[in-house]
Amino acid sequence: MSSDSDKIAAEIGKRMDRASKPIPIGVSNRHLHLTKEDFKTLFGQEAEPTVYRQLRQPGFFACNEAVNIETEKGAFKNVRMIGPYRTRTQIEVSMGDAVKLGLKPPVRASGSLDNTPGIKITGPKGTVTVQGGVILSKRHIHFTPADARNFGIEDKQIVRVRCGEKGDRGVVFEQVLCRVSDKFALELHLDVEEANAAMVGNSDFGYIV
């Protein structure tokens, strides 16, 4: 065989192998991350975030603490905080939520908050109006470095992921961002509308195709 056909065969083999490896799905409902300063304004100077449940990503946890978010057009109550603190407050909503709030947030990777709309946040002890921070989450996969080697993936690579193929609403999500860090655990993050479009939940798996 020529060197070219060897390379093609190797690439196809790599892709077939990758497509057989399940990636656990984590579905995000609307939630927010808070700076320590914003948390203290909302919940009081003596308060600290308390753990409702640990998330699959090491060190991350859903908090018992929840707030209301509000624009001139609409509002949502009991939006849960995800801990720990962040260096910038970030509010992740679905596109359906954004319509009800009258906002047009962009699709962004976590932490990429320039030129995003703001919102009024109310907690039991106070109110914060952030000038930006509302985003639609860019769907993404968390890999450890060992996972990344196993999948043949590099940080920031964009892949296609098949979900729900055993159900009634199979979907291939394109433009899925890969993130690699030794602080991560293997997980595909979708928002609730993306998950519902494929009829998948937290006990299902995606496959890079």
Next chain:
Amino acid sequence: MSSDSDKIAAEIGKRMDRASKPIPIGVSNRHLHLTKEDFKTLFGQEAEPTVYRQLRQPGFFACNEAVNIETEKGAFKNVRMIGPYRTRTQIEVSMGDAVKLGLKPPVRASGSLDNTPGIKITGPKGTVTVQGGVILSKRHIHFTPADARNFGIEDKQIVRVRCGEKGDRGVVFEQVLCRVSDKFALELHLDVEEANAAMVGNSDFGYIV
């Protein structure tokens, strides 16, 4: 060339041609179709459905008339009727809606309502509790017979459709049902969560891939 490679080349040519033809997208929010009898119970014996706006499918129209739908777990107000009358009342909700209602409706083609959950419907003049009829809509494409020939598609064929490829959330929807009738107009029907997962709306297009 062999006959086999001729056939393969012809099939690839057909698929490439098909993938270049835009199909207008129609996004459905929650809505319902009513029998004449249920309509009269809800809106009064003298009432008739009135046109809010014509839909792309010939003869179909969103009505001014809206109802409330309700279970023991949840409710939605102002759910719009789509006319004309049907032979069986049918309520189409999103998966997110179904969670709020505490229902687990199956994914079904329109009119396929056996073994589906019921719901309480309230209009200005009365209430109907249907014993079935709540579904998640199976995503589908309406073709005229001329469209079907143009796309090389047959009635009931299942296809894959790419949407949102120019945006930040490209998706390939699998298991899309093709329906062919001289009463139809060319249109891909998605529910609002499917549309949001691909960030597409009523002015966008899908492509069979």
